Amino acid sequence: DAKTTQPTSMDCAEGRAANLPCNHSTISGNEYVYWYRQIHSQGPQYIIHGLKNNETNEMASLIITEDRKSSTLILPHATLRDTAVYYCIVRVESGGSNYKLTFGKGTLLTVNP
Amino acid sequence: ETGVTQSPTHLIKTRGQQVTLRCSSQSGHNTVSWYQQALGQGPQFIFQYYREEENGRGNFPPRFSGLQFPNYSSELNVNALELDDSALYLCASSLDRFTYEQYFGPGTRLTVT
Numbered sequence: 001d002a003k004t005t006q007p008t009s010m011d012c013a014e015g016r017a018a019n020l021p022c023n024h025s026t027i028s029g030n031e032y033v034y035w036y037r038q039i040h041s042q043g044p045q046y047i048i049h050g051l052k053n054n055e056t057n058e059m060a061s062l063i064i065t066e067d068r069k070s071s072t073l074i075l076p077h078a079t080l081r082d083t084a085v086y087y088c089i090v091r092v093e094s095g096g097s098n099y100k101l102t103f104g105k106g107t108l109l110t111v112n113p
Numbered sequence: 114e115t116g117v118t119q120s121p122t123h124l125i126k127t128r129g130q131q132v133t134l135r136c137s138s139q140s141g142h143n144t145v146s147w148y149q150q151a152l153g154q155g156p157q158f159i160f161q162y163y164r165e166e167e168n169g170r171g172n173f174p175p176r177f178s179g180l181q182f183p184n185y186s187s188e189l190n191v192n193a194l195e196l197d198d199s200a201l202y203l204c205a206s207s208l209d210r211f212t213y214e215q216y217f218g219p220g221t222r223l224t225v226t
Contacts, residue, residue, distance in 0.1 A: 032213070034213065041219070042217075042219055042220075043115070043117070043203050043205070043217025043218050043219055043220055044156065044203070044205075044215075044217045045115075045217065046213075046214040046215065046216075049213050085155075087155060099144075099146070099161045099163075099168055099169040099210050099211075100146065100158040100161065100169060100171065101146075101148075101156070101158065101205075101215060102158065103148075103155030103156045103157070104155050105153075105154060105155055106155055
């Protein structure tokens, strides 16, 4: 699985958009980008994933650059409950080592009142 | 709430002892994965079970073993505990091996003294 690089920490004001970057310059053509988050004292939670097109769901939006070497997770209106560690993960959709998620250290997002 | 439960919540063991951690997956999920999360690190993949057979394994020694049962429950067993085994142990269930979303439990905090 391709390696990802994320900032160690970020701050965001409550109500503002939080934009979390992820670099995955060695991503392969068949690897998807996944985002999970882990709120303190809980297990990780799936947020969103995508291959090349931008994706949006009720939690967030995922913007993937045209060359797929980087992506941005956007929380449109951050709340205090969004304070968590956010993990960017790349993996193939099926086959190979798809069965596992390879987590890095992630980005600690702190939403401030 | 993911519908995935783990027991016990916390556990203290002595070096050299053996421990069994338990996980109850969502009904209908035939795949369970186990992860180890050391303090300040992202979760690290231990192994995955699919329909009661090991489907993939991370870089963990054989003293880490598992079982998956037909009733959607599973176990992680660790023999000859070492101090470095102190961590949060997470299980994650999914519909099958290749589904994009894994549902994590809250974890078991193991302390080895």
